[in-house]
Amino acid sequence: MKTVLSQAEYAEISKGFDPDPFNSWSINTRCYQDPAYLKLDQEQIFHRSWQFLCHESKLAEAGSFVTSSIQGQSIFATRDHNGELRAFYNVCKHRGHELLSGEGRKKLIVCPYHAWCYNLDGSLKAARRSEVLKNFDKSTINLEPIRIEIFCHMVFVNLDMDTAPLATQSGNLANEIMSYAPDLPKLKHAHRLTYNIKANWKSIVDNFLECYHCPVAHRDFCTLVDMETYRVKTHGIYSSHIAKAGTTNNNAYDVGNATVTDHAVWYLWPNTTLMRYPGRGNFMVWRFVPTGPETTYEEFDFFFETDTPNDDEIEAIKFIDDVLQPEDIGLVESVQRGMQTPAFNRGRYLVDPEESGLSEHAVHHFHGLVLEAYRGACKT
Numbered sequence: 001m002k003t004v005l006s007q008a009e010y011a012e013i014s015k016g017f018d019p020d021p022f023n024s025w026s027i028n029t030r031c032y033q034d035p036a037y038l039k040l041d042q043e044q045i046f047h048r049s050w051q052f053l054c055h056e057s058k059l060a061e062a063g064s065f066v067t068s069s070i071q072g073q074s075i076f077a078t079r080d081h082n083g084e085l086r087a088f089y090n091v092c093k094h095r096g097h098e099l100l101s102g103e104g105r106k107k108l109i110v111c112p113y114h115a116w117c118y119n120l121d122g123s124l125k126a127a128r129r130s131e132v133l134k135n136f137d138k139s140t141i142n143l144e145p146i147r148i149e150i151f152c153h154m155v156f157v158n159l160d161m162d163t164a165p166l167a168t169q170s171g172n173l174a175n176e177i178m179s180y181a182p183d184l185p186k187l188k189h190a191h192r193l194t195y196n197i198k199a200n201w202k203s204i205v206d207n208f209l210e211c212y213h214c215p216v217a218h219r220d221f222c223t224l225v226d227m228e229t230y231r232v233k234t235h236g237i238y239s240s241h242i243a244k245a246g247t248t249n250n251n252a253y254d255v256g257n258a259t260v261t262d263h264a265v266w267y268l269w270p271n272t273t274l275m276r277y278p279g280r281g282n283f284m285v286w287r288f289v290p291t292g293p294e295t296t297y298e299e300f301d302f303f304f305e306t307d308t309p310n311d312d313e314i315e316a317i318k319f320i321d322d323v324l325q326p327e328d329i330g331l332v333e334s335v336q337r338g339m340q341t342p343a344f345n346r347g348r349y350l351v352d353p354e355e356s357g358l359s360e361h362a363v364h365h366f367h368g369l370v371l372e373a374y375r376g377a378c379k380t
């Protein structure tokens with residue numbers, strides 16, 4: 001059963017939230033802890049939004065497939081023999097066994113339980129020993145489709161069949177990304193970092209969306225980018241966070257050979273961030289996946305010009321893994337513990353009219369989107 005939010009509960013969690021970030025309080029911290037809000041996040045946010053799956057090159061060949069799970073919903077994507085991209089719930093129509101695991105290439109999809117056999121377009125090709133059944137018409141049996149779309153050479157899926165295309169929902173985002181990363185179609189998956197964090201996924205997004213904390217918590221990062229040029233813009237379902245690479249001495253990693261001199265980062269509702277760092281041609285996709293009301297799995301995928309990182313890129317990955325991430329994980333886990341006390345249930349946004357990196361207006365923008373999603377669960 002879907003979670004319903006009473007008007008009184010909605011009023012409590014949004015108390016003090018104002019469309020004007022200069023006059024606004026943040027959303028109530030119970031949204032960051034209560035298991036009922038994890039369920040609400042799943043139903044109103046994750047099961048209705050575009051989720052990153054993989055780079056398009058993974059599904060280039062007919063029969064190639066990738067499986068995933070969207071908050072408990074097992075899915076897979078494939079390219080059929082007519083070249084069409086398709087995505088389905090990863091569930092057999094006989095008794096509900098999962099059909100595929102991992103990733104790879106198949107001519108047909110054969111269920112591991114009783115070997116029902118599906119074409120790549122989801123139609124049932126054969127069901128063993130079904131000839132003797134009455135009223136069994138295999139032409140009426142198809143895998144349950146979900147939405148799939150290629151956006152900026154990356155594959156996204158969405159469980160909500162009625163949703164607008166990501167390209168439409170995200171306005172000018174594709175143009176922005178492609179103007180900074182025109183080499184995206186040629187980049188190759190080269191590395192993955194993963195983390196399990198003791199914090200609600202929204203705390204991690206909040207932390208990602210502001211650099212108010214950077215001069216305090218990320219001293220080395222502040223030498224990598226020129227904080228004076230850092231600007232944050234919010235639009236519809238995304239925000240962009242753009243700065244020039246620093247020109248002074250840099251303590252983060254060597255950018256002496258850099259062809260990319262901008263630090264360009266986008267947040268895409270609800271849990272995906274897309275990044276281009278100073279260095280060689282590169283792109284990073286970083287996702288925050290809830291694993292509980294107060295725990296999150298992070299997956300950080302690196303795409304480079306080659307499928308293995310060069311020495312400079314290894315140094316950049318090490319900087320993220322050894323310096324930046326431990327700094328941020330320490331912050332968000334501490335915030336989660338702080339939220340568990342009765343001493344903090346909402347706070348103010350520190351907003352800068354110049355929309356600099358030091359401003360928290362993108363956190364306010366994110367909270368507005370969260371509240372809009374929660375309103376969808378309110379009784380009318």
Ligand code: FES
Nearest residue numbers: 092094095111114
């Ligand atoms: S559950 Fe798939 S063939 Fe029986």
Ligand SMILES: [Fe+2]
Nearest residue numbers: 207213218328
């Ligand atoms: Fe940070």
